[in-house]
Amino acid sequence: MASNRPAQPTSFAPDDPQSFGFAYGKDEGPWEEWNPTEDSVRPVRGRHRVGKQRGGGLARSSTVLGVGVIAAVGAGGMATAAPGKAPVSISLPDLSSVTHSAKALISDGADAAPEGSTTPLTGAGLTTEDAAQGSTDAGEALRARIMQQAESQQNQVDSAAQKAAEAAAAKQAVALATKQQDAAKAKAAAAKEKAEEEAKAKAEAERLAELAKSYTLPTSSYTLTSRFGEAGALWSSGYHTGLDFAAPTGTLIKAIHSATVTEAGWAGAYGYRTILTLDDGTELWFCHQSSISVTAGQKVATGDVIGRVGATGNVTGPHLHLEVHPGGAATGVDPMAWLQSKGLNP
Template identity: 55%
Template sequence: MPAPEGIELQEQPTAGAWGEWNPTEDSARSLRGKHRVVKQRGGLARSSTVLGVGVIAAVGAGGIATAQDRPQVAISIPSLPDLVIGGTAGGGAHHADAHGSAADAEDSSNATGIIAQQADRHADAGQALLGRILQQAESQESAAAAQARAEAERAAQEAAAAEAKAKKEAAEQEAADARLAAEKAAKEAQEAADAKAEQERLAKLAGSYSLPTSAYTLTSHYGVAGSMWSSGYHTGLDFAAPTGTPVKAVAGGKITSAGWSGAYGYRIVLELEDGTEIWYCHLSSMSVTSGSVGAGETIGRVGATGNVTGPHLHLEVRKGGSTMDPLAWLESKGLTV
C-alpha cells in the first residue's frame, strides 16, 4: 500500500528486524515546512481520531504491531485540516495538496457559514429580545404616561369641583346675606311705615279726641280692689279737680242719658260712633243732657255727688256692656293723660 502524501516511511525491514518504534524530532518532520494548527471542532475525540488515522496510514498493509516489534519510522504529522477522514484505513484516506486546499477552503467556508448562521441566529434572538424589551419599555412608558394623564385629569377635576363648590357656597352665602339684608331693610321699612302711620293716626285722633277735664290729679286707677266699690274693685279712672271744673266730651257723639244715678250721683252717658260709651259721674251740674256734641265741648262740671269722698270726675269706658281701662283707652286715642 503506498504511503499517504506528507508522510515518509523508512524501508521496512523484515519481520524479525522490527525494533522499538520511537519517533524523534528528526524522524517526525513536516513535509511542507510550517506546521499549521487550527481550531479543532469536536474536541479531544476528533484529535484522537485524526492521530489514529495517521498511525494506520503509516503502518500500512502490514498491520498494526506493537512498538516493540517495529523499527523506528520517521513520521511527519500533517496539519489537521489537511487530513480528511473518508472511511477505513484501508481505502478511505485521501490527502493531496490540491485537494487539501479545496478541503481547507470548504471546511473554512462551512465553519464560517455555521458561525455566520449561529451569529445570525444569535443576532436574530438578540434583536427579538431587544424588540421585546423596547416594546415592554414603551408599553410601561405609555402606561405611566396614561396614569400620569389620568391623575392630572383627576386632580384637575377635583380642583374644578372644589372651585365650583367654593363658588357655589360663596354665591349661596352672598344670596343669603342679600336675602337677610333685604328682609332687614323690608322689616325696617315696614316698622318705619307703621310708626309713621301710627303717628298720623294719633295726630288725626288727637284732633278728634280730647281729655275729659283739665287741672286734675289721678287718684284711683282702674281695677284697684276695695270695699268702697260695690263690685269689689274700681271700674273707672278718677280725675280729682275742684268743684265746677269743666267736663268735656272726649269725642264726637250723642248723649243717650243724663241724670241722677244713685252711687254715681249725676251722670252723663256719651255714646260714640263705634258704640263705645263714656260715663261721666259725680257731676255737680250737667250742661248738655241730649243731642250730639263735638270733641272738647263742655257737657258738665266736676262735683262730689253720689258715693264719694271729695270732688272728682269718675270716668268709665264701656263697650258691649263691659268696662275697660280708661287710661289705656285714652292713650290709644293719642291723648297724653
C-alpha cells in the first residue's frame, strides 16, 4: 500500500507561532528562515506610480499592506528562532524611502488625474475663459456656461418678440395713418365738391337773377290749374299740352321776353291766340284771350301788354293757356321747366 512521503526538515520552524504574533494550522508550513537584505526590501523606483490609475485602489492597498508588513518586521528588530536555536539577528536597511513612497502614493490617489495629464479631475473641462473668470470647478463652470447660453437664447427670443411687436405696431400705425389720410382726402374732396356745387349754384342763381331781369311772368293774380302732360278727355291730343293760369277775364297778358309777333288772331280750339318768336327761334303761344293788343310782325319788349285773359275756344272758364315750342317744333315742352330755366318761378 502507498504511504505518505515524510516531511522535509526545516531549518526554521518555531514551535510557538504566537512568538511572531500569528498562528497557522497543522497543515500549514513548512517554515524557512528569511533573511531580508537591502536589495530585497528596496522599493522599485517609479513602479508605485501605477496606483495613480483610477480604480487602482487594490494596487495601492497591496503596496501599503506590504509596507506595513515590512515596517512591522523592522519594528520587531529580531525574530524568535525555533527551540534549541539561538535567536537570529535581522538587520534592515533604512526604510524611510519606502515610507516616503507610500505616503506619496496615498496622497497622489486623493486628487489623481488621468494618466498622461497634469490637471486634477476637479479642474477637467475648464477653459481659459473659465479660469480667467475665477472658476476652479469644472461642474460649476459647465453650469455657468449652460445658464449663460439659456440666458442668451432667452434674450434672443425676447428681442425677436420685441421686434415683432414693434413691426406690428409700426404696421398698425401705418394702416391707421393711411386710413386717416384717406378719410381726410375723402373729406377734403367732399368739401371741395360741395364748395364747387355751391359755387355753381350761386353762379347759376346770379345768372338766372340777371336773366330774370329780361324775362317776366305772363300774367298776375293767377292760380295754376292744369299742368303739362295731364291726361284727360277734355283735350283732343289726350293730354294737356301747356300750363294754365286761371285769372279773371280782362286780366292783362304780358310779353315774357323781347320778341317778334309772328301770329295774332283766331285759332279754333285755342280761341284768340298770339304767337311770339324769340331770337333763338322758340315760339310762345298765348291762347283763349278775350282780346289781342298786337299785330303780326310787331316787335315787343319784356313786359309789354299783348292781350287780355278770356274764355274763347275750347275752355271751361277764363284762363291763359301758355305753350312753349323750342325752334318752332309742332310738339311743345313743359312751360313750367322752361320758365324756371329763365329764372322765373310761377
